[in-house]
Amino acid sequence: xxxxxxxxxxxxxxxxxxxxxxxxxxxxxxxxxxxxxxxxxxxxxxxxxxxxxxxxxxxxxxxxxxxxxxxxxxxxxxxxxxxxxxxxxxxxxxxxxxxxxxxxxxxxxxxxxxx
Amino acid sequence: xxxxxxxxxxxxxxxxxxxxxxxxxxxxxxxxxxxxxxxxxxxxxxxxxxxxxxxxxxxxxxxxxxxxxxxxxxxxxxxxxxxxxxxxxxxxxxxxxxxxxxxxxxxxxxxx
Numbered sequence: 037x038x039x040x041x042x043x044x045x046x047x048x049x050x051x052x053x054x055x056x057x058x059x060x061x062x063x064x065x066x067x068x069x070x071x072x073x074x075x076x077x078x079x080x081x082x083x084x085x086x087x088x089x090x091x092x093x094x095x096x097x098x099x100x101x102x103x104x105x106x107x108x109x110x111x112x113x114x115x116x117x118x119x120x121x122x123x124x125x126x127x128x129x130x131x132x133x134x135x136x137x138x139x140x141x142x143x144x145x146x147x148x149x150x151x
Numbered sequence: 152x153x154x155x156x157x158x159x160x161x162x163x164x165x166x167x168x169x170x171x172x173x174x175x176x177x178x179x180x181x182x183x184x185x186x187x188x189x190x191x192x193x194x195x196x197x198x199x200x201x202x203x204x205x206x207x208x209x210x211x212x213x214x215x216x217x218x219x220x221x222x223x224x225x226x227x228x229x230x231x232x233x234x235x236x237x238x239x240x241x242x243x244x245x246x247x248x249x250x251x252x253x254x255x256x257x258x259x260x261x262x263x
Contacts, residue, residue, distance in 0.1 A: 069252075079191075079199065079242055093250040129198055136246030137189040139201040139210060145249040 038130050043145030050120050050149070056113040056130030056142055064088070064108040067133035070115045071141070072126035079124075083115065086134065098124075120149045152177050152245050162263040169230040170253070171258045173243035178223050189248035190219055190228045193257075194239040196215035203228065239260055 042054040054070070070082040076084040081124050084093045084106040092104050113130050131138035153176040163169045179186045190203040201210050203219035207225060216231040230237055243255040 078257045079244070079248075079254040081254070083190075095251045134201075135189075135204045135208075136152070136187040136203060136249070137204045137244060138191075138199075138201040138252075140205070141200070144198050 037141060038142035040128065040130050040142045040145040042108065043147045044150045045102065045150065046120055048122055048149055051116070051118045052120065052147060054128055054130075054145060054147070056114040056115075058111045058113065058130075058132075061132070063106075063111040068080050068106060068113045069131045069133055069138055070103075070104060070113075070123075071129045071130070071131055071138060073144075074123075074126040077126075082128070085113070085119065102124060117147070120147075122149050125149045152179070152253050154243055154245060154253055154255040156241075156243060156258050158258060159256060160261070161260040162261045163230075163233045164263045165235065166232050169233050169237075169260060171228045171243075171260075172219075173194050173226045173228070174232055175224040175226075175245060177248070179226075179245050180223065188221070188226050189194050189244045189246065190217075190220075191242045192237070192239055192243065193242065194236075197239075199242065233260070233262070235262060256263065 037059045046052050049118045066111045069084045085104045089106050101119045127144040129141045131141045142148045155174045157172045173192050190208050191199040193199040202213050202217050207219045218229050220227050240257045244255050
């Protein structure tokens, strides 16, 4: 099970940190991801992190602004989002990487960037 | 890699079959010989759920009326007999060449 938290309303240029609590599987054995969905739009992969946190990958639009990290001792995944833009408004899902795909997904947390 | 789904919407009567196509701009065959093409279903107001991975492997708990097929650049999701719970959006996704992982635009399934 994956449960996200930390979403909310933030002004453009602001920051927010999302968390994802994992349970029911051995967290440190899996790559983890964040995927987002803007209102009424499709799915967009945001970031990946290796099991031990040593490697992270990002979609170009968030590079230099977002940071994915994890705490394997606490079974937590994070997404630190800085310099937020209106176009970052979306539901953010955490997901476990399985067979270079995503399964399962959390319920999502809504981030709204607006003045 | 751009994935193009068709149709973007379809209306199907209960008990009838449905088919969704996903075309890739490049071959999705990985250097390890596998093809990492997945299908997801998203009901209104819910998070996505994976149905199929590696073209044709059905996830645990997914009804056998769902099947995936294809190779190279052309892939298909088929529902043998549509049920009311199958409404929603369907997305294909490639994990062969990442970053980035990419998704199709989505196909909306409605009951006629």
